[in-house]
Amino acid sequence: MESFFSRFKNSLVLVALLLIQTIGLAVQVRRPVVPPLGSGPATTSSLGAPETPDVTVARSWIVAVLSPAERAVHGTSTFLRSTWFNYLDLRGARRQNLDLRHQLDALRLQQAAIAEDALEGLRLQSLLAFQQHYVSGTVAAQVIGTSGTDLSRVLYLDKGSADGLKPDMAVITPDGIVGKIREVFPQTAPHVAQLLLINDQTSGAGVLLEKTRVRAVLRGTTAGYLQISNLTPDDRIKPGEQVLTSGGDGIFPRGLPVGMIEAVAPDPDHQPYTAIRIRSAANLTRLEEVLIITGTENSLPPASLHALARGAAATAEARAAAQKAAADRAAALEASKEEAARSAAEVVADRLPGLHDPDESVEDREARVKAAADAAAHPKTAGGTVPHPLPTVHADRYSPGTTPPASTLTPGASHTIETAPATNEEAPQARRTPSPAPRSTSPNSDATPPQL
Amino acid sequence: MLTPGYTTRRELEEHSFSPVATLLVPLVAILLQVLLTKTFPQLFLLDLPLLVTVFFAVSRRSPIAGAVTGMIIGLLEDLVSGQPLGINSLSKTLIGYIAASIGLQIDVEAITTRVVMIFLFSMMNSLFLYLIVRRLLGLETHQLLWRHELLRAAVNTAVAIPLFFALDRSKRRQ
Incomplete structure (x- = not known):
């Protein structure tokens, strides 16, 4: 017996060591036991089993x-x-500081944007007892x-x-x-x-x-x-x-x-x-x-609620400022449209020789154009009655009433219309604006449509 | 003048270590393992406690001493890693026993022998751990990734050669 132990001493010691460790391992990884209530979290091994x-x-x-x-x-x-x-x-700390400041500003804006939603969520949660x-x-x-x-x-x-x-x-x-x-x-x-x-x-x-x-x-x-x-x-x-x-x-x-x-x-x-x-x-x-x-x-926590409230206030301020800016922009746009319309009316008035009074002062003309624009924008009658045309200052062949009635005209006969001579002020405008072609004296001239 | 009369290979090449080295080297190996893997996560491949176990086992050339050394180092590893006590200690007990037994048969001082030995012991350790975790603990999710284990063995071998030369200085011939 003694020779057996001395001969297999190494192997026996190895087996004993392995056996002890295996038993110890088995004890540690046995099924986890639920700790009694109120005892707090039990210390467990990485496998979840409670440790001795x-x-x-x-x-x-x-x-x-x-x-x-x-x-x-x-x-x-x-x-x-x-x-x-x-x-x-x-190196680069200043640049990084600047970047972080920009990032902080952006985050503040983001926080302000979501603060109202967060507060609303909190209110809803309290309503639902969540x-x-x-x-x-x-x-x-x-x-x-x-x-x-x-x-x-x-x-x-x-x-x-x-x-x-x-x-x-x-x-x-x-x-x-x-x-x-x-x-x-x-x-x-x-x-x-x-x-x-x-x-x-x-x-x-x-x-x-x-x-x-x-x-x-x-x-x-x-x-x-x-x-x-x-x-x-x-x-x-x-x-x-x-x-x-x-x-x-x-x-x-x-x-x-x-x-x-x-x-x-x-x-x-x-x-x-x-x-x-x-x-x-x-x-x-x-x-x-x-x-x-x-x-x-x-x-x-109170600090978070305070931050949310500040964010919501900032959001309201930003929203009011944005609305005011939008209103200002709309007013400016309206004004510019009116200005553009008035300018266009003036240009047209300048280009139409018959509608321009050389003796009229600038103030009178502006007042007249404004009155015409107001009348066009706010017609007094609901049906939109066509207003009477302003009286012609210098009649020409296009002026209403200057054309002889058709009953007085003879087919094939020549017919001339006297036109008013151009004044000195109208001459440059006449050069800028193509003047209407003189009426042809040919028999078929009445059928020719005007070239615009 | 008396000269020692060696009769066996074991008597010829058996070494011992001072108590300080015996205590400190495993502790320092575990401490380094803990610290290095924090700074360099890739060094999880390295297993310094395994290398120390193999070194002590082949130097002492006593299977019982090798097994006990492996068991203690493995237990320390288990204590630090939070795993159940026995996973690493079982594996390293076997490694220590086998390493000491091999040290009795062949010359383990040559570099080539050390390279082959460390590579094989590293693979063997991975296999033992796989069997323990998968079979004894029943963790079916644990897998043995052969490519990963081959890489681990190569890294351990590369580190073991200079480490063994450094640790050779702490040997005392009996």
């Missing part, structure tokens, strides 16, 4: 050993980078380390239980959601928290497709991308559609950006479902700073 206190203590100790070094390295690199970027490498959760408190944290392996997508943050962080708190960036707090270490490392990224294969979130309003469950994959795999084929779901949080998971508030649909394809492993691949809105591989949502409330 010994494992939790062991994890907190290794975090306590490694986190000071991680913080030191992170602090040193942050110091070096801030020294470089804040003091040495300031329970909306708004982010009321956040804690900013920096990433100081990773899990070191691509089997689990876990990050370590430089804020922990001492900063008010608890497991299952949502973690976001301005671009979109990032993940949730998985573990804090109040005893050994109160300023360190473990963040489970949304693209971990054991992670998930309730989401809503923005256009189609379809609800779904988002999950991470082993390759590190996000996927929806609980939807059957739907022609309305297309790449490019935005994905938002639905708020149904109880972790992420509703309406936060998650990402954009990148590809829709049949899921070969789970027919008839589709595999909808999502491109994350936040850059999950290059996270530096994140926000942990520490509190939500059912109404908007």
Whole structure:
């Protein structure tokens, strides 16, 4: 017996080690137990199973050993980078400042534009007793380390239980959601928290497709991308559609950006479902700073309401100014039309020699033209009676009454009409305006239509 | 003057390490792994704890020591990564045992041997992890991407050669 153990000592030790670890692994990944009500979130492994206190203590100790070094390295690199970027490498800062100011102005305009809609939405929500959760408190944290392996997508943050962080708190960036707090270490490392990224294969979130309003469950994959795999084929779901949080998971508030649909394809492993691949809105591989949502409330925070009210007031002011400007523009347009019409009337009056009185003063002529325009614009009779023509100042062959009646004319006989000689003032205008052709004396001249 | 009388290859090339090196090298490897992957996400391909496990195992040439070393380093990795304890430790226990057993049979000091050895151990580690996650834990979504694993093995091999030369300085001949 002794020779057997000495001969197979190595193999026996190996088998014993493997057996112990396998049993330990089996104990850890057993079916998750629902914690009793009111006990708070239980500490779980990345597979979702509750951990024994010994494992939790062991994890907190290794975090306590490694986190000071991680913080030191992170602090040193942050110091070096801030020294470089804040003091040495300031090229283009002025230009960037200007661009940001322009961007801020544009965003203010956008905010003013949507403020009224937002207030209206709030009023409607209150009418419907709709329970909306708004982010009321956040804690900013920096990433100081990773899990070191691509089997689990876990990050370590430089804020922990001492900063008010608890497991299952949502973690976001301005671009979109990032993940949730998985573990804090109040005893050994109160300023360190473990963040489970949304693209971990054991992670998930309730989401809503923005256009189609379809609800779904988002999950991470082993390759590190996000996927929806609980939807059957739907022609309305297309790449490019935005994905938002639905708020149904109880972790992420509703309406936060998650990402954009990148590809829709049949899921070969789970027919008839589709595999909808999502491109994350936040850059999950290059996270530096994140926000942990520490509190939500059912109404908007006072600061946000104040901002909305200011935006709405700005919108009203802008709208009134725009209306005034439009009215001014319309009045100016009307005036210019009147001016143009008057000018045209004057030009026509100047070009028609019979309608122009050389002895008439400029004031009288303007008054007469204006009176004619008013009479044309506002006829006194409803039926639109044709007004009597103004008396002719210098009669010519075109003046009414100068043409002899047809009964006095003899067919084939010559007939001349005396015309008034042109005055000195009318001569230049006559040169500018083609004068009517003299009536022909031929027998057929009456049948010739005038050439305009 | 007395000279040591070596009778076997194991006695001839068995090395030991100072307690400081034994404790610090795995910790520094894990710390570097955590920090490097934060700054350079592509370095998730690199597995420094695996390289340290193989180095200690082939240098000590004791299968039990190799298995225990692999188990401890794997457990530390599991503790940091938030995974259930046992995933990496099971894999590295096997790797440490096999590496030490191979170290008894062949010359592992030559560069060519090291290149082939590290490449194969890296592929073997990926296979063990796949079997553990897929079979023991029942995660059906876990997949083994062969091209990815080949790239990982190549990166590990490229890093292991200079790393092993640096770690050779911490050896003490018994």
